[in-house]
Amino acid sequence: MGAVTTASSTDLRERAETVLQQLAGPQARLREDQWRAIEALVAQHRRALVVQRTGWGKSAVYFVATALLREQGAGPTVIVSPLLALMRNQIDAAIRSGIVAVTVNSANADEWDAVYADIANGDVDVLLVSPERLNNPDFRDRVLPELAASAGMLVVDEAHCVSDWGHDFRPDYRRLRTLIAELPSGIPVLATTATANDRVVTDVSEQLGMGRDQQDTLVLRGSLDRESLRLAVVRLPSPARRLAWLAARLDEMPGAGIVYTLTVQAADDVAEFLRERGVAVRSYSGRTDPEDRLAAESDLMENRVKALVATSALGMGFDKPDLGFVVHLGAPASPVAYYQQIGRAGRALDRAEVVLLPGREDRDIWAYFASLAFPPEPLVRQTLAVLSDRPQSTASIETRVDLSRTRLEMLLKVLDADGAAKRVKGGWVATGREWVYDTERHERVNSARRSEQQAMLDYIATTECRLVFLRRQLDDPDPTPCGRCDTCTGTVWSDEVSADGEQAAAERLTRPGIEVAPRKMWPSGMKDIGVPLSGRIGAGEQAASGRAIGRLSDIGWGTRLRELVTGGDDPVPVDVLDALVRVLAGWGWEQRPVGVVGIGSRTRPHQLDHLARRIAEIGRLPLLGTLSPAGERPAATENSAQRLAAVWEGLDSATVPDLSGVDGPVLLVDDVVDSGWTMTVAARALRRAGAPEVLPLVLAVAG
Incomplete structure (x- = not known):
């Protein structure tokens, strides 16, 4: 659409100033770039990318534009916003300017039907949704098509999240490409962020389809300086x-x-x-x-x-x-x-x-956080091979793909946004669409x-x-x-x-002692990979609440514990043993332990043996045995279900001591609790061997 006449532009600006004053107070005046963005959206129905520092007034642009578009008979503005806190602030700001704003998010599920009815009746000016909601099957299939057809404007807030070059990439944002592609011609689109360098600006423009016609996209970038x-x-x-x-x-x-x-x-x-x-x-x-x-x-x-x-x-x-x-x-x-x-x-x-x-x-x-990056191609191909036309839950896919739940969910969302997979009721299905692993891009991202x-x-x-x-x-x-x-x-x-x-x-910082919470449920789908475990772990087979000195990520004990558990096979140092004694002294158990069982190690057998023996000696308790690993060392996995399978197959049942005559709790000693499955399986074996209670005691908790 072409530019409006000078007179109509003047009238529009005066009206925009009035709405801004309702929003920010009688002294408020539009910045020149705020007006340029509003004019592009309202008068010219263009697309705009606004990169301005926090506090510049990006939200004023879309609220003022919304008010003007609604006065012209446009449908509601849809704002995709990544955080509930951000949504709350935006709704408060909208109310101040007389704009009716509602949200659909995980915290207000009981209000969704009423919100949808108000939208259908034309009673809503702004709908705020999280990017995760765009990938919800019911919302995507039932609500989103109607919204796309009737929306007056689409706003993508914190748009740097679209780009995996950005510091806070969120795969759910990728669905915005599909949403934008389905918008009727002439629906304005605004993307905003306070933190984007040139590479992210270019990528956001491409990801959102804003780069198809650079002449039709207004990019406004301002100084990042704040004099305070x-x-x-x-x-x-x-x-x-x-x-x-x-x-x-x-x-x-x-x-x-x-x-x-x-x-x-x-x-x-x-x-x-x-x-x-x-x-x-x-x-x-x-x-x-x-x-x-x-x-x-x-x-x-x-x-x-x-x-x-x-x-x-x-x-x-x-x-x-x-x-x-x-x-x-x-x-x-x-x-x-x-x-x-x-x-x-x-x-x-x-x-x-x-x-x-x-x-x-x-x-x-x-x-650590870098290790959670996009998976290598073999694991992506393995995931695609597992998918079929029958819906499968994430938990079921997890048993056959060696990815943690967090990384698997991220991958599935990216595959969904790219069209190779689709989230449906009941899980995920393959679409059959060809998908190309962009090795060069991922290497560039990692290098960046x-x-x-x-x-x-x-x-x-x-x-x-x-x-x-x-x-x-x-x-x-x-x-x-x-x-x-x-x-x-x-x-x-x-x-x-x-x-x-x-x-x-x-x-x-050196105060030792944190709780080690026991596992209470087996992962779904274990029978599919030959492990006869499912549902809730029986009360008679669970470990009790345990204790550790600290976490590997602690700012106090973390460095010391990381050095110990990733080092050689040396005896546990005196200061660490002293910390464990302090943990034991402050435990507050109902009944004092009557014995100690160690868990053996393939990589540090002497260290773990020394640890169990010293705990027994210090506590004047009998060392009742050591549970030894069986067979070859399993391949390292980051997947909870597959870790459990490896532990299940890797415990030598012949080393489980007979505890039928034990009349009190048993300390089960190990170095690190990571997924928790080694301790869970070992505790189950000891409970089945007669231990009335198993108290895990470890040096550290991973994470």
Whole structure:
């Protein structure tokens, strides 16, 4: 469609300004690029990609455009948004501007039918959906076609998630290509993000079909600078010093803010320590219950806490304009991801502190998350070979494909988006469509990930302006130093911590003892691979709740335990044995164990034998036996069902001791609990041999 006349354009802008003031207040005025995007969407029905920093006003573009399109008789705007927190903020903003906004997500399933009825009646201006909802068979087949036919505009929020070049790729976003292809001609499409370099911008345009006619696609990119941010890096030699520094310095930070950690467990542990030191904080992660998330967000918004200690689950779209600081305890794996998170701070402030506290363990955590990347071609082909025209559940496919549940689900979603598989009621089916493994692309993505990790290390070490460094990573060419960061000003945060503070942190980090929860269900489909197990594990065959010193991902014990369990076959060191004794002393069992059984190892037999014997000697308990592995060492697997099959076939039943005369709990000793199936199968064997209770005791829990 062509451009509108000057007069109609003037009238449209005046109306747009009025809607904006309803949304943001009587003093609000449209930025020039906001108006350009609104005009392209409303007057010209074009497609637009807006890459602007957090707080620039991207949501104002689609809410104002929605109001104007609805006044012209257009259907509802469909906004694809990745996070429930983001949806809540968007709905609140819509209500302020008089827009009727509703959502369909996993948290409001009981409202779906009423929402669909309101949409059909024309009573809804905006429908917010998660990308996962697009791949739900019922929504995709029953609701989506009608929405695509009647929508007034499609908005893809946090559009960098579309690209596997982006820092937060989500395979469900790939279905947007299909949705966009099914839109009637002339339906405007808006994609927005705050974090995209040139490569991601190009890929998003292609993935969303926005690059078919570059002349018809408006791309607006602005400066990433925010004059309030004071960037700094504080390099401290140990986790204890970093934690002590954080506890001592949070009160010096302005207002309320966010402390980011790299893992869920770190978020929980750090929050617990800070509370012990009298700092009002809450933890927030993907493991936090939805109600607790809402409460935590509210506490931060209303400044009832000094900080949320959070993983990246608190990121995109969280809107607190007066957020006074962002501290990272551990470096994200890329400067782009880092910029996305620090962009939460200082949107309506003159000064906001941004501090990075990197750790030596960061690279190990990066390596773990990198291991979850797209599977190699043989495993993809194996997955395609397993699929048929009969629906199969993910759990059933898992028994025949050596991928973890997380990676298998990601792969199936990508195959679905690419047309080689389809999610239907009851599971997944093959479509028969030819599919090509893009080896070159995956190698380029992996190479880019490695480059981003090195760039993050370079950011930590740089002596140039930190904001210039981050701008360059996002292909913002502005070379002007910010004049505010620690390298520009020469003003650095002190790395001093009190002896008492460091000792308290060290004691917290080296406090041993976490629960090892027992498995209670066997995986589905085990009989298909020759293992006669199914359903719930019988109460008389289960392990009891166990204990470990810590997790391999812990910021305290993690490094020490990783070194031990990946090292040689040496005896367990005294400090680790002392930690296990402390774990035993604080266990609080109902009845003291009456004996010890060890689990043998192919790779570290002397270490595991020494561990079981020393626990027996220290506890003055008899060593009742050692369960030995049978046959050849099975191939390494990451798949839960196949791990269970390997353990089931790999336990030498002849080494299971007769425990029929045992009158109390038995300690079952091993080095690491990963999938949990070794401990589960071993405990079952001991229970069937007569043990009234089996108490797992291990050095570490993986993950």
